[in-house]
Amino acid sequence: MKKQSFFSMRLNGLSVIMMLILLCLTVFGVLSLVSANAELKLSQKNASHIASYAKCDQDAQKMLSEVYNAVQKSRSMSEIDEILGTDFAINQDDELVKINFNTPKIELISISVELTVDTAKKLSVTKYQINTTATISPNQTEIWQG
Amino acid sequence: MSSGSKSKAGIFLLEFTIVLLIFALSSIVSIRLFAKSAEIQATVSDTDQAVVYAQSVAELLKGCVGTDESIRQIVGQSNLMYFNQNQQICDKENAVFVISTDYKSNLLEFGSYVFGTINVSKGDALLYSLPFGGFYPPALEVIP
Numbered sequence: 664m665k666k667q668s669f670f671s672m673r674l675n676g677l678s679v680i681m682m683l684i685l686l687c688l689t690v691f692g693v694l695s696l697v698s699a700n701a702e703l704k705l706s707q708k709n710a711s712h713i714a715s716y717a718k719c720d721q722d723a724q725k726m727l728s729e730v731y732n733a734v735q736k737s738r739s740m741s742e743i744d745e746i747l748g749t750d751f752a753i754n755q756d757d758e759l760v761k762i763n764f765n766t767p768k769i770e771l772i773s774i775s776v777e778l779t780v781d782t783a784k785k786l787s788v789t790k791y792q793i794n795t796t797a798t799i800s801p802n803q804t805e806i807w808q809g
Numbered sequence: 810m811s812s813g814s815k816s817k818a819g820i821f822l823l824e825f826t827i828v829l830l831i832f833a834l835s836s837i838v839s840i841r842l843f844a845k846s847a848e849i850q851a852t853v854s855d856t857d858q859a860v861v862y863a864q865s866v867a868e869l870l871k872g873c874v875g876t877d878e879s880i881r882q883i884v885g886q887s888n889l890m891y892f893n894q895n896q897q898i899c900d901k902e903n904a905v906f907v908i909s910t911d912y913k914s915n916l917l918e919f920g921s922y923v924f925g926t927i928n929v930s931k932g933d934a935l936l937y938s939l940p941f942g943g944f945y946p947p948a949l950e951v952i953p
């Protein structure tokens with residue numbers, strides 16, 4: 664008769680079920696934690712991006728108020744240029760004056776604004792564009808074509 | 810015969826106890842993992858909700874005419890807005906989210922510039938803070 668060792672491993676049905684339950688618990692627990700962490704990072708990134716945009720928008724609105732007031736106060740283009748300073752680009756195009764400015768960059772985001780001033784000193788916002796410096800090259804990104 | 814049977818029962822009991830111990834320990838770890846992920850999910854949900862609230866208030870402020878009256882119509886007389894879990898405006902007692910708006914109005918020669926911060930909090934914890942600014946001219950034409 665074959666002699667059985669003292670610490671022989673016996674895998675009965677109960678042990679197998681327990682191991683399976685343990686394995687499932689651990690795997691799903693880790694998966695849920697990883698997924699929750701990824702969602703948290705995405706949420707924080709989104710919140711940070713929105714806050715950066717809002718700060719840029721705040722700056723743009725402030726600069727817009729400066730331009731508006733400068734245009735209303737001044738009598739000539741040179742006077743507007745003198746009041747606004749170097750942060751603003753002013754160009755004369757026929758009877759229209761075009762004023763461009765960019766807000767300071769905040770977390771890779773800035774806003775470029777273009778304004779048109781007519782002879783009646785009426786301002787029109789012709790461009791209010793968000794710029795991001797993070798660029799994605801189409802050659803680098805593989806997009807599934809379907 | 811009897812001594813061998815007793816020995817086998819003892820080994821089985823020992824083995825079973827060890828298995829139970831390992832199971833209990835691993836279960837504790839796994840349950841803690843689930844609890845932690847549930848906590849993180851709740852934080853994510855609150856942050857997302859706070860961002861939506863702050864953005865909504867900011868957009869409303871940009872759409873108003875910029876006078877103190879029109880701003881107070883949006884942010885409330887005490888600059889505080891209370892929302893319940895169902896995202897509806899409620900009284901202070903039933904509030905889950907509190908939106909407080911700090912703003913300053915600069916009266917310019919032409920128009921006014923209003924700027925400030927929208928803070929969304931839950932309980933005592935500040936969830937999100939969003940800056941806003943708006944220029945309110947006498948008339949400004951926007952070409953789409």
